[in-house]
Amino acid sequence: MEDRLKKMRFRSPDPHLRDRILAVARAEVAAPLPLCQRVLRSEAFWLAAAAALLLIFAIHLFSVPYAVPETYTTALSPETEELKETISEMLDDGAWLTRRFAVRLPAAPRMPSGEGPTVRHLLRDLE
Amino acid sequence: MRELAPQEKKWLAGIAEGNLDALGAIYDAYAAVLYGYARSLGARQSLAEDVLQEVFLRLARRPATLGSVRDLRAYLFASVRRELFRWTRRRALRREAQVADPDPLFESPVSDTAATDMLQVEEALSRLPRSQREVVVMKVYGLLTFDEIARVTRTSPNTAASRYRYAVEKLRRILSGPR
Numbered sequence: 360m361e362d363r364l365k366k367m368r369f370r371s372p373d374p375h376l377r378d379r380i381l382a383v384a385r386a387e388v389a390a391p392l393p394l395c396q397r398v399l400r401s402e403a404f405w406l407a408a409a410a411a412l413l414l415i416f417a418i419h420l421f422s423v424p425y426a427v428p429e430t431y432t433t434a435l436s437p438e439t440e441e442l443k444e445t446i447s448e449m450l451d452d453g454a455w456l457t458r459r460f461a462v463r464l465p466a467a468p469r470m471p472s473g474e475g476p477t478v479r480h481l482l483r484d485l486e
Numbered sequence: 487m488r489e490l491a492p493q494e495k496k497w498l499a500g501i502a503e504g505n506l507d508a509l510g511a512i513y514d515a516y517a518a519v520l521y522g523y524a525r526s527l528g529a530r531q532s533l534a535e536d537v538l539q540e541v542f543l544r545l546a547r548r549p550a551t552l553g554s555v556r557d558l559r560a561y562l563f564a565s566v567r568r569e570l571f572r573w574t575r576r577r578a579l580r581r582e583a584q585v586a587d588p589d590p591l592f593e594s595p596v597s598d599t600a601a602t603d604m605l606q607v608e609e610a611l612s613r614l615p616r617s618q619r620e621v622v623v624m625k626v627y628g629l630l631t632f633d634e635i636a637r638v639t640r641t642s643p644n645t646a647a648s649r650y651r652y653a654v655e656k657l658r659r660i661l662s663g664p665r
Contacts, residue, residue, distance in 0.1 A: 360654050363661070364626045367592040367604055369522025372535050377513050380539050384506050384546035 494558045502549040509546055516559065517542075519627050520566050525591050526623045527570055527616060537573065541565045560634040563624055567638060610660040618653035625650055 398404050500508025524534035555561045592604050611619055624630045635646040
């Protein structure tokens with residue numbers, strides 16, 4: 360198979376291409392581009408610029424205090440206010456609301472449902 | 487890794503000194519096979535010529551980088567591949583590929599029998615996946631070793647060798663099939 364392939368010869372490019380390339384190369388060697396154009400044409404410059412932009416974006420992204428809830432505190436709707444009151448009563452002021460739809464419960468007390476084994480043992484002991 | 491041939495060393499040193507005759511000599515030695523390689527990767531004539539021009543102009547523009555070249559042939563194949571893929575990203579190749587290139591890949595032979603054979607081989611090559619086709623071109627026409635092909639295609643030598651094996655098997659199957 361290789362022999363059969365080797366019998367073929369690739370078609371050559373345009374015979375004037377060689378002269379065109381050499382003419383352009385000669386012109387460039389004779390009058391090299393100014394420094395600013397060389398810099399603008401270099402891949403290293405554009406890679407460095409892209410890396411710098413990414414770095415700035417990353418610094419900006421990580422410096423925004425997304426995690427601070429006070430930044431996003433909004434007024435509570437009447438329903439949520441009511442819910443807050445209810446929860447506060449249930450948890451004896453152990454809870455606080457920071458956002459309209461987010462309720463944070465610090466060390467929320469476990470409410471015995473009456474179905475768990477602990478409660479069953481407790482009830483048995485009481486009996 | 488293949489050592490630079492004395493002639494290649496001389497050419498590269500010549501380019502580094504600004505001698506453009508050396509660039510012409512490299513062109514004479516490798517342009518046809520690099521042009522065929524670009525064409526076999528799907529580039530039409532005009533695009534293949536643009537790619538070739540860019541690759542050779544880069545040699546002249548960056549003589550300082552040529553000092554690190556240890557294998558000129560593989561370096562040129564890798565340059566053509568990289569330049570062609572850069573064009574592909576610009577969608578030029580996709581546009582080019584929409585119109586079938588009427589010009590054959592190979593030189594037209596003298597006899598009718600050889601011409602028929604050439605068309606069959608060209609058609610069989612075009613039916614290979616591109617990854618296999620480029621390995622065949624680099625191996626058979628570029629005379630690259632599997633190690634060199636692996637470096638150009640950024641795969642392992644085993645992958646390059648197995649792609650070549652599959653390609654040859656497939657070519658054999660296509661060419662021995664019903665005509």
